[in-house]
Amino acid sequence: MTTVPAKRPKGKRRELVPLEPVDAEDGSAMKALPSDRHRAFIRALYSVKPGWGANVKAAKLAGFGSPTSTPQSMATIASRLAHDERVLSAIREEDEKRIRSSAPRAIAALSALIENPKSKDHARGIALVLDRVHAVETTHHVKVEHRASSSFKATTEAIERIMLLAARAGVVMPANIIDITPEKSTS
């Protein structure tokens, strides 16, 4: 005999378990913003539909303006917010956070891709993983050969004999021909 679960009575919804408090902190740029409305504006930018009027919608969602604000004044508020250096820094910080936090999903998608041989990007996915796990090794063999040509030998020998003759003739050569010693400028 199978037991059928009791049907939930209509009109009565299951009560949600209160969310566990999460100790999540904003970054330094977000914290540096002057108000919570500014922080809400940043977060709203990621939730509104991108495109024309996205900044205005985000500003409205964050609570900027008033019910009587004209579209022109809202546009001005949104524009000023979007071009504020503090807001731009916070957007950059939030961008990085969101990209970093989406890495697990990207990895999950990649795993799904390499598990699916029918996918057209299956091979690319495998190559991507292998490139990161076993990076392609490039070995350079640099062979340095010093060949003393007959010309080089003859020149060296000639120089040696010349210097010997100079020494015999009483020419005293300094040990260091050019002695470059940096001196402090007197001026």
Next chain:
Amino acid sequence: MIAQDQIDEAEWINLPCGYWYELVLISAIKRLLQDDMPLEFRARFLELLNKKARGLISMAAVAAVTPAPDAAIAMLDEMKNLSIEDKFKVMRRLDVFEAHIALNPSIMEAISLCRDNEISDRSA
């Protein structure tokens, strides 16, 4: 004649090294001209000597160079088996040229005149 102490000892380093061999050759030619030789040869050597006055080397600089001493000629003889490129390689060496200057200080005087020639060329 310019006194030795009036010449900057490092002045020759300012002269492009291609001219170093030329000045040494001038002194060698002058040394050859001291020997007996047919008139035709002498004329050709004198012609060659005049042709050496070009670029930074003025006629006055050519005139200032005295005949090379025995030791300098012996040093040049050591290069006779080398190719022209190798001869220039040897003569571009600071120690070799400095030895030639030490043996024949008139080369330094000629360099001083080369500098004057360059200055007058620039101002012209």
